[in-house]
Amino acid sequence: MVPEDTYSEPIEEMRRRELVEVTIDSLAEVGFVGTTLAQIAARAGVSPGLVAHYFDDKDGLLDAAFRSLARRVGTQVRARLRLVATPRGRIQAVIDANLAPEEFDQRTGSAWLAFWGQVLHVERLKRIQSVYQRRTLSALRNSLLKLVAPDEAHSLAAMIAAMIDGVWLRAALSGWREADSESARAMLTAFVDGRLSQSARAVKAAVDASPSSPAPGQRFASINPATGEILGQFTVSGAAQVNAAVAAAVQAQTIWAAKTSAERGRILRRTADLLRLRNEELAVLESKDTGKPIQETRVVDAASGADCFEYFAGIAQGLSGEHIDLGPQAFGYTRREPLGVVAGIGAWNYPLQIACWKAAPALACGNAMIFKPAELTPFTAVKLQEILAEAGAPLGLFQVVQGFAETGRLLTAHRDIRKVSLTGEVGTGKAVMSDAARTLKNVTLELGGKSPLIIFNDANIDNAVSGALLANFYSSGQVCSNATRVFVHRSIKAAFLERLIKRVNAMRIGDPMNPETQIGALISEEHMHKVLSYIARGRSEGAQILTGGMRVTRGELAKGFFVAPTVFDNCRDDMAIVREEIFGPVMAVLEFEDEEEVIARANATEFGLAAGVFTNDLTRAHRVIARLQAGTCWINHYNVTPVELPFGGVKLSGLGRENGRAALEHYTQLKSVYVAMGNIDAPY
Numbered sequence: 001m002v003p004e005d006t007y008s009e010p011i012e013e014m015r016r017r018e019l020v021e022v023t024i025d026s027l028a029e030v031g032f033v034g035t036t037l038a039q040i041a042a043r044a045g046v047s048p049g050l051v052a053h054y055f056d057d058k059d060g061l062l063d064a065a066f067r068s069l070a071r072r073v074g075t076q077v078r079a080r081l082r083l084v085a086t087p088r089g090r091i092q093a094v095i096d097a098n099l100a101p102e103e104f105d106q107r108t109g110s111a112w113l114a115f116w117g118q119v120l121h122v123e124r125l126k127r128i129q130s131v132y133q134r135r136t137l138s139a140l141r142n143s144l145l146k147l148v149a150p151d152e153a154h155s156l157a158a159m160i161a162a163m164i165d166g167v168w169l170r171a172a173l174s175g176w177r178e179a180d181s182e183s184a185r186a187m188l189t190a191f192v193d194g195r196l197s198q199s200a201r202a203v204k205a206a207v208d209a210s211p212s213s214p215a216p217g218q219r220f221a222s223i224n225p226a227t228g229e230i231l232g233q234f235t236v237s238g239a240a241q242v243n244a245a246v247a248a249a250v251q252a253q254t255i256w257a258a259k260t261s262a263e264r265g266r267i268l269r270r271t272a273d274l275l276r277l278r279n280e281e282l283a284v285l286e287s288k289d290t291g292k293p294i295q296e297t298r299v300v301d302a303a304s305g306a307d308c309f310e311y312f313a314g315i316a317q318g319l320s321g322e323h324i325d326l327g328p329q330a331f332g333y334t335r336r337e338p339l340g341v342v343a344g345i346g347a348w349n350y351p352l353q354i355a356c357w358k359a360a361p362a363l364a365c366g367n368a369m370i371f372k373p374a375e376l377t378p379f380t381a382v383k384l385q386e387i388l389a390e391a392g393a394p395l396g397l398f399q400v401v402q403g404f405a406e407t408g409r410l411l412t413a414h415r416d417i418r419k420v421s422l423t424g425e426v427g428t429g430k431a432v433m434s435d436a437a438r439t440l441k442n443v444t445l446e447l448g449g450k451s452p453l454i455i456f457n458d459a460n461i462d463n464a465v466s467g468a469l470l471a472n473f474y475s476s477g478q479v480c481s482n483a484t485r486v487f488v489h490r491s492i493k494a495a496f497l498e499r500l501i502k503r504v505n506a507m508r509i510g511d512p513m514n515p516e517t518q519i520g521a522l523i524s525e526e527h528m529h530k531v532l533s534y535i536a537r538g539r540s541e542g543a544q545i546l547t548g549g550m551r552v553t554r555g556e557l558a559k560g561f562f563v564a565p566t567v568f569d570n571c572r573d574d575m576a577i578v579r580e581e582i583f584g585p586v587m588a589v590l591e592f593e594d595e596e597e598v599i600a601r602a603n604a605t606e607f608g609l610a611a612g613v614f615t616n617d618l619t620r621a622h623r624v625i626a627r628l629q630a631g632t633c634w635i636n637h638y639n640v641t642p643v644e645l646p647f648g649g650v651k652l653s654g655l656g657r658e659n660g661r662a663a664l665e666h667y668t669q670l671k672s673v674y675v676a677m678g679n680i681d682a683p684y
């Protein structure tokens with residue numbers, strides 16, 4: 001507020017104050033132009049010379065009157081501020097003083113309006129006005145800084161000040177009809193409260209959304225789900241470890257990207273060779289960590305990872321941009337460049353394969369990768385890190401961090417990580433995408449599914465049964481692309497079920513380390529209970545169990561988490577076991593009559609990862625596949641995933657593709673270069 005005048009002479013001071021009050025009366029009654037020294041003198045009953053003695057001229061008098069108005073508000077603000085201690089209370093003090101009842105009376109209001117009309121033209125008044133504005137703003141800002149972020153404190157202070165002036169001005173111009181002091185203060189109070197609670201909600205959302213670092217030194221154990229035995233202990237990576245990993249990856253990526261693609265390709269090929277060489281060790285480790293039968297892990301996990309490294313080793317050598325002809329005076333070209341440091345976050349069902357499927361294309365394209373395996377399966381990604389180092393990859397090029405979702409979120413939120421590739425559930429995919437949006441990262445999301453397998457009446461029934469078994473019971477049913485909705489044509493359903501059940505009943509459930517075992521353990525006790533609860537729900541909803549339907553606790557298996565392969569008949573499309581991803585050995589068989597009907601029912605899901613069709617009618621096979629809403633499809637087979645074919649989902653099953661040349665799109669960015677070949681014609 002305006003500095004208070006300091007006069008020692010009380011009489012002089014009193015006279016001056018009287019003259020100022022008379023001036024305010026005059027301004028209110030006859031306005032700025034009508035207010036003259038002579039008129040003030042006449043109103044005050046003094047000589048014009050006395051007025052001139054105190055104020056020199058009209059400008060001096062008006063200056064004093066304006067200061068007096070502003071000072072009164074300032075004194076009120078200070079008096080109110082002395083009474084409150086909280087930041088919110090101090091904001092209210094500024095509002096209440098500026099919009100006090102005395103500021104809303106006809107006389108004061110008219111005087112203020114008369115001055116405001118002159119502020120732009122009279123330098124002395126402008127100075128008083130700007131001091132008044134600055135003080136109001138700083139009083140508001142100082143309090144707001146204790147309540148909201150600095151940027152917001154500045155803008156909100158300006159907004160509140162503008163609203164105080166605006167509300168008052170509108171009220172004054174409407175002859176005090178639009179608002180009185182009380183309603184004006186109520187309006188400002190509601191505005192400030194609304195903005196502060198909005199800001200508090202935003203801060204809470206940001207705090208909720210921003211990753212919290214796990215407690216330092218937090219440990220977790222990995223257990224063998226077939227025996228309950230503890231396999232090892234791991235330390236959770238917190239912000240410090242993640243930051244250090246990213247810093248090392250940034251350096252390694254620079255070295256890596258500077259290599260020729262042939263050099264990179266050689267290292268990736270050696271990685272493939274080492275994965276094959278260490279296949280048995282990796283298979284044993286993966287079976288112990290996941291509970292999957294060794295007969296699977298010996299032929300799938302490291303083998304598929306090796307195929308992937310070998311494939312991308314070749315692709316790395318052929319990575320190129322394109323040349324674009326732009327006429328005789330210019331040409332263009334594109335460079336396919338790496339993104340930088342990227343993150344991979346894996347699910348627990350194929351830990352090593354997922355790490356390889358993400359690392360191989362990422363590294364082939366010149367990126368570095370930081371990978372977080374699921375905390376249930378932390379072992380084999382570490383082996384991949386060792387193998388890549390042994391193959392000659394620069395230190396830090398592929399690093400593993402361990403932990404739970406918090407560690408994953410540290411990667412997703414990290415500003416130096418340019419992309420995240422996640423394999424996981426739909427809900428996790430949404431969380432990752434929303435976290436990644438805050439630093440505008442690329443995302444590849446390989447998510448869940450509830451895929452359909454359609455078996456027409458002209459299909460080879462034995463092949464169709466094989467397909468349905470591959471589509472449901474591999475890895476104890478813990479495969480994202482599984483076709484757990486098996487639609488069988490009504491005319492062959494009985495024959496299909498008879499052969500299917502016979503083969504399911506012959507499956508060997510047991511110790512995953514026994515090469516004869518075909519069905520191993522589920523990943524955890526918690527997951528087993530989830531699968532069993534779905535089975536109970538299917539039963540209660542009226543589906544009929546043809547085989548399985550229970551936990552297996554025979555002998556040593558009681559220590560682990562085994563569920564018998566289960567087939568449900570009499571299923572309806574609206575049952576939970578038909579709509580929701582169970583991620584266990586649970587097949588739902590459904591009956592259909594005609595092609596149109598089954599296509600509509602197959603597509604009636606929010607998922608779209610995979611689909612399969614069994615038929616010997618060539619044209620029908622392609623016609624139906626073309627209409628199925630799924631990213632990955634099979635005709636007369638199921639769940640084979642050669643690395644040459646892109647893999648991924650549509651709808652809620654994901655974004656982007658892994659494998660095939662399509663993966664390159666997701667791990668590179670294009671740079672366009674225009675090259676001029678002639679003189680430049682500039683219009684300047």
Ligand code: NDP
Nearest residue numbers: 347348374375404405408409424425428431446447448480
């Ligand atoms: P989750 O989604 O629970 O976890 C996947 C990974 O994401 C884990 O490493 C997990 O850490 C981590 N994570 C969890 N929350 C976050 C978060 N907010 N931010 C960053 N990372 C996070 O999946 P599951 O491990 O349970 O795997 C099963 C799912 O994966 C199924 O839905 C299956 O369909 C899908 N899947 C999809 C595949 C595909 O290619 N489409 C292939 C294989 C599986 P942690 O485990 O430590 O909590």
